[in-house]
Structure formats: C-alpha cells, structure tokens
Amino acid sequence: MIFRENGQYAATYAKDMRIFRLREDRVAVAVLLVVAFVVVPLVANDYWLSSIFTLFLIFSLAALGLNLLTGYCGQLSLGHAAFMAVGAYAAFNFAVRLETPVLFNFIGAGLVTAAAGFVFALPSLRIKGFYLAVTTLSAQFFIEWLFVSFSWFSAGSMMGAIDTPPMRILGWAVETPRDKYLLTLGVVTVLALLAKNLTRGEIGRSWMAIRDLDVAAEIMGVRLFPYKLLAFAVSSFYAGVAGALYAFCYLGSVEVTAFELALSFRLLGMVIIGGLGTIMGSFLGAGFIVLLPIFISITVAAFATRGLTDFLSNLELIVFGGLIIFFLIVEPYGLARLWHTTKEKLRLWPFPY
C-alpha cells in the first residue's frame, strides 16, 4: 500500500469536477510541473534541452492533437505532418509579412491549420476507417506539393524553405536552448490542460460516442458532421501550433521535407503506442517514438567496431520494429494503460489482489 485514496470527499460539485480530483494526482502534477519548469532548466545541459526535451514536447503536442482526432473521435489521419507544415509556414508568414507578436503568430498558425484541416475533413462523413486514412494522404502530398511549387508561401525563397525570424515576447528574447525549451513547455502545458478539459466536456463525450459507434451516437442525438469537422479542426490546430514550434523553437531554417510522410506515420505510432484516447498517452508515445531510437542508437554506438557498423545501424531498425510489436503484444492499449495498471498494483501492494 504505497498510497491511499480513500477519505477524500468532494463536498461541492466544483470540487467533484476538478481535473485532478485526488490529492495524490494534484501533488504529482504539481511536482511534475515544478520539475519541468524549474529543475530541468537549471540542471539539464544544451544537449538535453535542445535535442531531447524540446523535441519531445513538440512531438507530444502534435501527437496530442492527433490523439484528439484518432483516440477520441475515432477518425484516422495520415496527413498530420503536412498540417504541421501548414502551421510552420503560416507562423512564418505572420512573422515576416505582418510582423505580429510571437504568441499571436502561433495562435494564428493554429487557426490557419484548423481551416486547412476543416477542408480536408469534409469527406469524413462519407468515408470511414482506413479508407479515410488513405484519403488523408492526399492532404499530405498536396500540401507538400503546394509549398514546393509556389514560393509565395516561403516569401520568395528559391527552395521553398523558410528562415524563422528571431523571437521576442514582451522584451524576453527567446534565443538560447533554455528559452526555447521554456517557451515550448509553456505552450504545451496550456494546450494540454485545454485538451484535458475539452475531452471531459460535452464535446469530448460526443467525440467518444462517435468513436465507439457512430450510428449509435447519431441515434442518441449527436450530430456527426459538425463534431467530426470540429475534431479535425481542433486536431489540426494542435498540429499547426506544434509545427510552428518545430520551426521556430527547434529547426530554425526549415524546408518542406522536414514534414514528410514518414513523420505522419511516426505521429500515428506515438498515439497508438502511447494509448488511444488518453492525454498522457500522447506524451508517453512521443517519448517512445522519439527517444527510443536515440537511446538505441547511443547503446548501439557503444559497440561499434570496424566492420560491424553497417550491421549495427540496421540492428537499430530491427530492435525498434521489434519493440513496437512487443509492446503492442504485451499492452495493446498503450503505455498509458500500463501506467494505469501500475497504479492499481501500487494501491494494493504487497497483495496481488
């Protein structure tokens, strides 16, 4: 019995409806936030901040967006990398053409992407499941094609590449890896809380009803079309903001290939492995897909000896693919479920049940 949850009574509705109803959860979240906002920036070096944590947060946000669509509303998308590109290019255009404030650019990027997502969502009422997934590939290829074909989107760059201007928020120049990490963390925290709330309310419940069985949901009075469109729009909004962060806080100069099809598949992988229909799963999944190959690569690099390197590079792929299959077999509902089970176990420990 590591911790107990009994004895915590909610005396008012407001208390009962809090995001984190249990004291333990509140403490855990508070500790996590303190660690993320204070301890990590103080302790971590550039390597961890800029190439691990920032990347992890950005992909978590993109995965979170996709999870709202796939995990909560049950609609598949293989075009989310392209939606990230829309966000990045939109934020760039706001920044260079209109010179608007940074945070406004990010929100604007999200809104523009939401509009793009809305358009590509229109077939979703007729087309379902994997059929829909494959049609969203048209978004992926069309958007890539668009940005390479018309240099207007990159303000006249000959390669369709964008160079993000320096950022300044109310006198805070966002320059060092630490600044960029903190900015990313701030945006991700706010949006993650928003998402958590969204999924607990009417919208989230309607989405879940659609996911579980759309015909049944319709009979119960959930209007499918507006809710599906909304799911695509909100999900694209998240992807757009993530794309803008990816360009501004991580890459600096970007060409369209940074948002290629493979990234769309990686995002889907994050959502499935992390846990469909969980906010936390998006983070765990991003950790798995982004960080695991890096850890494998570091491990493998240690054994690199002459003549073996080719094999070891391929071993990375084999191990990564094998681990994906392994985790799906041991826990098909994702890493978030694993965490849930661990909590159950700890509650009863040391008794098995």
Add this chain to the structure above:
Amino acid sequence: MVDEFWFAMEVLISGLLQGFMYSLVAIGFVLIIKSSGVFNFAQGSMCLFAALGFVSFWEAGLNFWVALGLALVMMIVLAVVIERVVLRPLVARPPLILFMATIGLAFLLEGLAQALWGTQPHGLELGIPDSPLEGLPVDISQFELFAAAISLLLVLALVIFFHRTRVGRALRAVSDDHEAAMSVGISLQMMWGITWAIAGGVALVAGIMWGTRLGVQYSLTLIVLKALAVLILGGFNSITGAVVAGLIIGGSEKLVEVYLNIIFGIGGVESFFAYALAMFVLLFRPYGLFGDEIIDRV
C-alpha cells in the same frame, strides 16, 4: 492532328500498362485484408525483402528458377513466423493496433533485409527487351506488356485458387465470417499462414517486376505509396477492384500530368492526383468501386 491523337493514345496506353504495375502491389494488400482484416503496411518491405533475397541468391550463382524457388520458400517461412510471432498474440485486437504492428514489422523487415544482404543497389535484368514493338503507330514496350501479362496471369491464378480449390474456399469462408469458419473446423491460424505466404509470393513477383525498373534497393519499399491509392479506389477486399483501379489511376494520372504540363505548365501533380481522384470517387462510393459495403448495426 493525327500525331496528336497517337500521342494521346500513347500516353493513355503507357498509363494503363503502368497501372498493372501498381495493381501488382495492391493485390498483396487485398489478399491480407480479405482473409485476416489486417491492413498490412509491411507489404512494401516484403517486396524489398523478397526481391533482395532473390537477387542475392541469383547473384550467388544459382539457377534463375532455383533462386526464385528459394526466395519463395523464404517468403513462406517468413509468413509462418509472422503468423506465429505477430498475428497470433494479437488476434481479435482492434484493426488499428494490428496496423501499427505491421508498421513495426515494416521497420523490422527493412532492417533485416539490409542487414542480411547489404544496402548496395543491385541491377536486375530478366532478359526481356525493353524496346518498343515494331509496326505500331505508338511505342509500347515489350517489357511492359510482359509485366501486364504477368499481373493478369497472377490475378487469374488467384481467382482460380479462391474459387476452385479446397483451401481457396476455406480462405473465402474465413474472410466471410471467421467464427462460422472456425465452427466448421477450418483452422484460422493455418489459413492466415497460407494467405500471408501467398501475399509473400505476390510481393516477390511485384518486387522483381519493379526491381527490374528501379534496381533492387531500399527504394522498392516506396512502391506502396501509389498502391495505397489504387487499393482504396478498388475497394479493400476485391482483387478485380485492384486491377481495375490500377488501370484507372495509371491511365488518368498520366493523361492529367502530361496535359496539365502541356497546357498550363503545371507539373508534379502526379504526387497527389491519384489520392485526390480516389477521394472524389469515394465520396460517391465510400467502399471503393468493388469493395464490400460494411453495414453498421447498433
């Protein structure tokens, strides 16, 4: 004017022949979806694996047919292993989970193929001349006719297999209703193993046909991209659909690419045209041209 007409014909015919090449890949997907409901993203990697294995056996000095047989045996073994290690533990899981597992499988197979046989591209010549047939107003490559013939033969063989053999009938029973099939004593595992083995064989053929074009190298895995559009246009569970859709996409995308370029100077639309077309058709027929309609019941 006459020249213009023949040019348009040549574009169309080349596109149709190219369509057969797409169908070859799409058929592999259809087979697996039909029997086990799995959307097998690893089909492209299986093409790579099969073709790379075949070329390596052939280059090692084996007779062509021996190498082909060996590669086929290899794909059968692979199918059995996949069924045992990946599919059996995941039986009755949601389709999305199985789809993800095949993505993992794709990584694994790509790594394995390159670890076993290296990353250097291999040339592959089957000895069929890639030159135009003589005496025709349009140029039609002999090799492409050959490729088209192979895919038609393959489809014919599969149709006969599914409709005229015991195992084929059992496979159809499984795809219709696997619980009912099990209750009459059909072994699900056995049937899945067989379908994956057949899909492996189709991957070998597709890998070789595309390999003679591109060389046998990692990029073979990219052939699935266009095949996915063919797949949804034809419908997930129809082999005929895969062939018809391949022809439609092949023909129309060549015409569109060529004439957009000539008339408006816009190029490169081929990268998304197939998907846009499929999406448009799906708006009217949400399960593709030949796919089975899924009826939702509450």
Add this chain to the structure above:
Amino acid sequence: MIRALHMRLLYSLALLPSALLLALAGSAVAVDVQDDEQFVPILIYRTGPFAAGGSGIMGGFEDYMSLLNERDGGLDGVKLVWEECETAYNTDRGIECYERLKNKGKYGAPVMHPLSTGITYALIERATRDKIPIVSLGYGRTDATDGTVFPYIFPLITNYWSQSTAKIRYIASREGGEDKLKGLKIVNLHLKHPYGIETIPILDVMAEKFGFEVTHLPVPWPGIDQKSLWLLIKRIKPDWVINRNWGVSCTVPLREAARIGFSREKILGVWWCGSEEDVVPAGKAAIGYISTNFHGVGRDFPVIQDILEHVYGKMMGNISSTRVGSVYYNRGIIFGIVTMEAMRLAHTKYGNRPIGGQEMQWALENLDITESRIEEIGATGLISPLKTSWRDHEGGGKVLIQQWNGTKWVRISDWIEPYADLVRDMIKKSAAKYAKDKGITPRTKPEEGI
C-alpha cells in the same frame, strides 16, 4: 486475467529501465577522446534509400583519417579520433547527433559535415550560435556561399548554381561554342523537392543570357515512376536533358530514355546522380550516360594507393574494399582532404594541437589548396585547387564531366570553370533575403581570429 496483467507489467517494467540502463552504459563507453587527440564527428546514414551515399562518403572520409594516423602518426603529430552517429537521413536525428557530438574532446567538435540538405538547414542557426563550422561539400544551401551573412556555413568547392553554369559551359563546348547555345532545347528534369527546384532560377537566367530554351519538368517525389515526363520529353525533343534527381529517381530516367530511344550521351546528371549506385541498377541502359562531378574517379591516385597499402594492408579499412575508388568513396576522400588541410592551416596559426570550432572557421576562410600542395598529397586530378576568403565560402572549385562505360566512370573533360559572375549576383540577393528574415547584419570584415 489478473495473472496476465501481472506478467505484462513485469515484462514491460523490466524492459524500460533496462533499455535506459543499457543506453547510459553505452554513452559511458562511447569513444573516449584524450586531451591531445583531435576529435572529428561523423554524421552518417547507413540505412534507408540513400544508404549508399552515406556509407560510401563517410567510409572514404574515415579511411583518409586512418591513412594519416597509420602513415604519418596523425595530422602534424596530432592523432585523429572520430565517432559516428547514425542520422538515418532524418532531420531531428541529425540535430540530436550534432548536439551529442559537438562538445566532445577538449576543444569540442571542430567541424560538422551534416551530409543532408535538410540537416544542414536545421543546423545553420545552431552552429552559428555554437561557433562550429558546417561544411556542406557539394550540397546544402547555395546562398551560404556568401560568408558575410553565413560566417559558419561552408558549401565548399562548388555549389549547385556554379555547377549548373558549368554544365551549360560544357554543353556549349560540345555544341561548338557559346553562340551555338542559341535555340537549343534543354530539359531540366528535376525532383519536385526543395533540392530539385533550387537550380531553376539560375537556369532561367542563363537561358535568357544565351538564348537557349529551358523546360523545367518536375519529377513527383519519390520519382520511381517518370513515365509521363519521358512522354513529354519525347514530344519536346530536347537536345539535352539535365538529370537533377537523388537516389532512385536518378536511375529511372536512364531506363525511360532507353525505351524512347533518347541518347544517354545527352543526359547530363548532377553529381548526386553520378555514382556507380545510380547507374548499376539501370544495367545496359546506363551506358554512355554522363554526369558532372567535382573530383576524379577510380583508384589511380597515389593517395588512394597509399590507403590501400597502409589502411587496407593492415586490415584497418572502414568500408568494404571493393568500394574503394568508387565515386562516393572518392568524394569522402575529398571531404577528408579539405577538412584536414584546413586543420593543417589552423595548426600553423594555433600550434600543433587539437583544433576547435572557431579556429577551424578561421582556417576554412583562409584555405588555399594549391596545385603543388595537391601533388604533395598525391591527389593530382582528384581535386581541383581551392581558395576561400571570408566573403567567399565556396572557393571557386571547378567541375569535371564523367561518362559511364558500362563498368566504370571515365573522366571525359578537363576541369570546367563556372560562370562565377552570374552566380555571384544571385547568391548576394538570396543571402540578403536570409539576412533580412533573420534580422542579421552582414559582416563587413573578417573576425579577428582568437
């Protein structure tokens, strides 16, 4: 059910920390750099569609360093050590590699070769802040040639725009003079991809200057199906086709050309479409195909003979010995020569000790590899002379043309000069746009060293 849960948990919980532990153990035993050793980071890709390029080039680079270690006891007595990092040709993996390796050794990483245009882009800002020069030899960002705006980026020897002008000069020489270019039809068959579209403006400028007609035909990514383009080419009936692709999309045009009977000798490839790996898969269809290159091919150079003797003779090779002398391999030797010559120059200023990023930047801006120095290295004909300045980060290297005869690449031209003045203006304009977007004030004088 409960038991099953139990087992699942056990499996997973045991696996995660052990993976972490293994990774930590790994990072602890990774290459250990002594204070008096020169560390060189190697970003490489050995998997995926472009693996031949990654492994070939970096294999050559490593072999050249092995040669210096084995034959000369290091560079000016400083032993060279290196660590590989697999980028998988993936931008964020590349950044991770950069961050992982940038602080190794007492003075940090002296230079980075990202070996991918996408990674080069993403490193511009980081490397400039960290003061680590990025050398993108024969790829990367063309306008970075302007050293006043990009102090730490070096597209050395020759960039894509220079190359394109050199191609036109070569075509002119084959047609019998610049005036014969008038009325010629040239097709620019390029990948619809940031890398592919980069040379469109320079070709347009030249088309106007010399009066030839250029048609840009975009190859839809990934370029495995180029049928419609070759039908168009058949219709256009061009005199020359420029093959500006990458990976498998380089190979496909050769077979398509053979099918419609377009002479392979009139297809002129970019240097990323001019390796053995690009033509072998096309078989007989590739015979006669020509491509540009910025270095010699084959094994007939003293430096490569030395590598065979001192490195492969001791079984110390970093790549399969059959690939020694191939195009990508020799390109790796060029990477090695240029990097090591810059380090040697830095040694004359800072002493014979490991070199850091800022010192290397000075050296790269003052590089002068002369004909006689090239002979000393044993690389005559392998590399053209090169001289950089704080304004010019390219160095004015020249281009040569090679032809595939069915078994090997054969050099068929002298070193060809680009039309430098044409390229210069366009680079200035493009770099100025970058400076404006990024809010950078261009340098007006070189940095004072350290």
